[in-house]
Structures are given as structure tokens and as C-alpha cells.
Amino acid sequence: MPTGVACADARPPTPDPRSCDLSSTATAALTLAAEEGEGFHAPTLADFFPGPIFGDGTLVEFNRIMLVRVIAAVLLVAVMAFAASRARLVPGRGQNVVEVLLDFVRVNVAEEILGRKEAARFVPLLTAIFFAILAFNITGVIPGLNIAGTSVIGLPIVFAVIMYVVYLRAGIQRQGLGGFLRTNLFPAGVPAPMYVLLTPIEFLTVFVLRPATLAIRLVANMIAGHLMLVLCFAATNYFILEAAPALKAFGAVTFVAGLAITLFEVFIAALQAYIFVVLSAVYINLSIETEH
Amino acid sequence: MILAAADAVSGNIATVGYGLAVIGPGIGLGILIGKTIEGMARQPEVAGQLRTTMFIGIGFVEVLGLLGLITGFLFQ
Numbered sequence: 001m002p003t004g005v006a007c008a009d010a011r012p013p014t015p016d017p018r019s020c021d022l023s024s025t026a027t028a029a030l031t032l033a034a035e036e037g038e039g040f041h042a043p044t045l046a047d048f049f050p051g052p053i054f055g056d057g058t059l060v061e062f063n064r065i066m067l068v069r070v071i072a073a074v075l076l077v078a079v080m081a082f083a084a085s086r087a088r089l090v091p092g093r094g095q096n097v098v099e100v101l102l103d104f105v106r107v108n109v110a111e112e113i114l115g116r117k118e119a120a121r122f123v124p125l126l127t128a129i130f131f132a133i134l135a136f137n138i139t140g141v142i143p144g145l146n147i148a149g150t151s152v153i154g155l156p157i158v159f160a161v162i163m164y165v166v167y168l169r170a171g172i173q174r175q176g177l178g179g180f181l182r183t184n185l186f187p188a189g190v191p192a193p194m195y196v197l198l199t200p201i202e203f204l205t206v207f208v209l210r211p212a213t214l215a216i217r218l219v220a221n222m223i224a225g226h227l228m229l230v231l232c233f234a235a236t237n238y239f240i241l242e243a244a245p246a247l248k249a250f251g252a253v254t255f256v257a258g259l260a261i262t263l264f265e266v267f268i269a270a271l272q273a274y275i276f277v278v279l280s281a282v283y284i285n286l287s288i289e290t291e292h
Numbered sequence: 293m294i295l296a297a298a299d300a301v302s303g304n305i306a307t308v309g310y311g312l313a314v315i316g317p318g319i320g321l322g323i324l325i326g327k328t329i330e331g332m333a334r335q336p337e338v339a340g341q342l343r344t345t346m347f348i349g350i351g352f353v354e355v356l357g358l359l360g361l362i363t364g365f366l367f368q
Contacts, residue, residue, distance in 0.1 A: 045365055112344055213355045220358035275351045282348055 040238040043230035048152055048223065068139050069149040076135040105130045105277060113281040122284055125166060129159060130277045133218065137269035140226055141262050148269070151222035153215065160215035163280045167210075171287030183290060210283055214276060221272050225265045232258030306364040313360025320353040 110119035136149030239251030
């Protein structure tokens with residue numbers, strides 16, 4: 001039975017090909033084309049819920065994605081601690097890389113959006129979130145790990161809730177509860193009747209959509225990336241090992257596409273970490289500024 | 293040929309729905325990034341600021357396309 005090269009986790013075989021909706025047409029086309037062999041197994045959402053390693057059925061059920069998260073967290077802390085413990089006034093090569101990234105969050109994200117004065121309070125948090133998301137995202141393309149720690153909704157929700165609490169708290173601290181609600185729900189410079197329309201929308205935006213989209217954007221990007229990778233490498237496996245001789249050449253095409261998508265995923269991993277902290281900084285800024 | 297194949301094609305109509313769902317964000321991203329490039333070409337000195345603003349906008353537009361993606365999984 002062919003399994004995806006990129007997806008080493010044991011996933012249950014899908015009994016019904018109709019359940020894999022994302023690539024069902026591709027599957028159908030491929031099975032039509034080959035009409036033999038065991039067929040092509042398209043990636044499904046089951047990839048993201050691998051069987052437990054231990055603690056089956058209990059509250060502390062520990063599966064492969066958890067393991068990947070632990071590895072990523074430990075590696076991140078180890079790298080940072082190593083760089084910090086050997087910090088010199090004249091930075092070496094390794095320290096330089098870490099410093100460039102730290103500086104990037106401080107200068108290009110926090111200070112550019114919040115301003116130098118306000119940024120100081122939030123730089124540690126934004127930096128920590130940026131590095132954490134980057135580390136958890138990048139595991140999606142590391143051979144052997146092959147799944148992003150953020151590709152199941154739990155972790156993105158944790159990050160989003162942290163930012164939610166932080167930007168609400170920052171706003172209420174600065175303007176008081178009443179002032180915060182007034183500037184956010186009743187934006188200045190709008191004719192009064194418009195508030196009937198505007199206030200519910202603003203309420204949804206501030207209290208529901210902002211944190212929800214932070215989490216959904218991150219998780220959906222990681223799911224889509226993983227599915228694209230698995231699709232390419234599973235297709236390569238199928239074309240080269242099982243498909244009719246005339247179709248074997250397509251294996252090369254899907255393999256190259258898989259490599260290209262791997263590189264693209266590295267870019268996406270960094271971009272999503274960046275977008276998450278940029279939007280967090282923007283939300284904090286929207287909370288703490290009193291007048292537009 | 294196509295009709296004959298149509299019999300054997302199984303799958304979920306949500307796949308088509310996702311195709312439709314990405315048209316809007318696709319157009320949006322095109323306009324957004326195109327206009328940013330235009331602005332950068334006119335005033336290279338504000339390129340950094342434009343880029344940041346563009347990524348913020350991309351974040352908002354992109355989530356629409358991704359909502360389409362997860363809806364496909366949620367309502368199978």
C-alpha cells in the first residue's frame with residue numbers, strides 16, 4: 001500500500017474516497033488513468049490526527065504532533081539559550097543570525113507600527129510569539145518531523161488568546177473600559193445614524209473576528225501547505241511505483257513540484273509568523289490610540 | 293469523452309466551491325499587491341512602510357480564501 005513520502009505518520013486508510021474532498025477530482029482522474037494497482041491515496045484531514053503514542057483516551061493523550069511541538073520548543077529554547085549564554089560585544093556568526101532576527105521584530109514590526117515609545121513594552125512578547133510560531137511552522141518542512149506544530153487548531157488558539165488578552169488589556173489600561181469601548185465601537189467622525197450599522201460590525205471585529213482570524217489564518221495556511229506537500233509526494237510515489245509506464249514521467253514532474261512547494265513552505269512559515277506578529281502589533285496599536 | 297468520464301468522477305462539490313471562493317481573494321490580492329508595487333515605483337523612499345501595510349492587507353484578504361478552504365472541510 002503506497003503511503004506518502006512526506007507523510008511518515010501512520011494514518012488510517014480512507015475507506016471512502018468521497019471523504020477527501022480537496023483533491024477528489026485529482027484522485028478520480030488518476031484512478032481513471034491507471035485503472036490498476038492499489039490506487040492513489042490522497043491526503044485527508046486524518047493526517048492531522050495521528051494515533052496516540054501513549055496515554056490513549058486520557059486527558060494527556062500524546063500523539064506525533066505533540067512530540068513535534070515538544071521537539072520544536074526544546075530546540076528553540078536550546079538555540080536561544082546557547083546564543084544568549086555566549087553573547088559577545090562583537091557578535092560571532094551564530095549570534096549575528098539571532099540578533100538580526102531579534103532586531104527584525106523590534107525594528108520592522110514593533111517600532112514601525114507602535115512607535116518607539118510604545119513598542120518597548122510589547123517587544124518581548126511579540127518577539128517570543130514570532131520565534132515560537134516560526135519554530136512550530138518550520139517543522140512542517142523538516143524531514144522526519146514533516147508536520148507543522150501549528151497545523152492543529154489548539155496551538156494557534158493559544159497564541160490568539162494571548163494576543164486577545166494583551167490587546168484588550170492594553171486598550172482598557174490606557175483609556176479605561178468606557179473610553180476603550182467608545183473609541184472602538186463608536187469611531188469618531190461618523191454621522192450618528194450610521195452607528196446602528198457600524199457598532200455591531202465593530203463589536204464583532206474587535207471581540208470575535210480579530211482573534212478568530214489570527215488563529216484560523218495560521219492553522220489554515222499550515223494545513224494547506226501540508227496537504228499540498230503530501231499530495232505532491234504521494235503522487236510521485238504512485239506515478240513511479242504503480243502507474244502505467246506511460247505515466248511514470250509525471251512522477252518527475254510531481255517530485256519537482258514537491259521540492260518547489262517545500263521551498264515555498266519555508267517562505268510561508270516565515271511569512272505567517274511575520275503576519276501574526278504584525279497584525280498583533282496593529283491590533284495593540286488600534287487599542288491604545290485614542291483618536292485617529 | 294468528457295461525458296463518459298463524468299460517470300466515473302466521484303467527489304465533493306465543495307471542491308468546486310473552493311475554486312469559486314478563491315476568485316474574490318485572488319482578485320483582491322492582485323489589486324492590493326499591484327497597487328503597492330505601483331506606489332513603490334512612484335515613491336521608493338516609502339517602500340518599507342508600503343510593504344508593511346501591504347502585508348497587513350494581505351493578512352485580511354488571505355483569510356477570506358482560507359475560510360473557503362476550511363469551510364470545505366467543515367461542511368462535508
